[in-house]
Every structure is written in structure tokens, then in C-alpha cells.
Amino acid sequence: MQTAAEKYQLNQVNTATPAELTLMLYNGAIRFIKQTKMALQENDFTKAHQSNVRVQDIISELIITLDMSNPLSENFLPLYDYLNRRLIEANIKKDVSILDEVEDFLTQFRDTWREAMALAKQAQ
Numbered sequence: 438m439q440t441a442a443e444k445y446q447l448n449q450v451n452t453a454t455p456a457e458l459t460l461m462l463y464n465g466a467i468r469f470i471k472q473t474k475m476a477l478q479e480n481d482f483t484k485a486h487q488s489n490v491r492v493q494d495i496i497s498e499l500i501i502t503l504d505m506s507n508p509l510s511e512n513f514l515p516l517y518d519y520l521n522r523r524l525i526e527a528n529i530k531k532d533v534s535i536l537d538e539v540e541d542f543l544t545q546f547r548d549t550w551r552e553a554m555a556l557a558k559q560a561q
Contacts, residue, residue: 456554459502463547466495470540474533482531489528492539496521516542 453461469491476485500517503510520539527535 455502456550456557459499460547460550460554462495462499463543463550466492466499466543467540467547469495470536470543473527474536474540477531477533477536485531486528489524489536493521493524496524 449461469488473485473488473492476482476488496517500514500521503513503517505511505514520542523535523539526532527539
């Protein structure tokens with residue numbers, strides 16, 4: 438049985454544009470990085486691992502959804518790969534500073550993506 442919040446979230450995903458889905462992925466990755474850092478501060482290594490893996494899954498999804506016919510996508514592939522390797526390293530070392538680095542990248546990507554969405558909407 439789904440809660441009202443789960444139904445709302447599922448409806449958001451099902452009705453979102455590809456651009457909005459990408460924004461959701463960035464937001465989700467940032468949220469799970471914050472959860473990972475909090476779990477590490479609480480010495481809850483199981484939860485930290487689970488949250489970190491969720492971020493890795495989101496990065497993998499961002500890689501899968503890249504449109505390689507767009508030259509800009511060719512620039513994002515190595516960046517996403519780098520972030521994924523850093524997440525693995527952070528997971529092994531339990532290193533919050535690495536998570537901070539990844540979070541900074543994702544926050545910049547998200548903010549730039551949000552701005553691009555707004556500009557595209559204005560141009561319509």
C-alpha cells in the first residue's frame with residue numbers, strides 16, 4: 438500500500454519532462470550524499486554505505502541517460518565517471534571530505550541545469 442507522499446512522488450516522476458527528471462536525479466544525489474555524511478558522523482556505517490550506493494546508482498543513471506550525439510555529453514561522461522570513482526573511494530575510506538567534493542560538483546551541476554531549464558523556458 439502506497440502512502441499519499443509515495444503516490445505524489447510517483448506521479449511527479451511519471452509526468453516529468455526529461456529535463457525535470459535530470460533535475461530530480463541531481464537533487465536525489467545531493468540528498469543521499471547528505472544522508473551519507475550524517476550517517477558517518479553517527480558512525481552508522483551500514484546506513485552510510487547504503488546511502489552512498491544510492492548516489493552511485495544515480496550517477497550511473499545520469500551516465501546512461503547522456504545523449505552522446507550532443508558534444509556536451511562527451512564532457513560529462515568523464516566527470517560522472519570521476520564522481521563515481523570518488524564515491525567508491527569515500528565509501529571505502531569513510532571520508533567526508535571526498536563526499537563534500539562530490540556534493541560540490543553535483544550542486545554546481547544541478548544549479549547550472551536549473552538555470553538552463555529556466556533559460557530554455559523563457560526562449561519558448
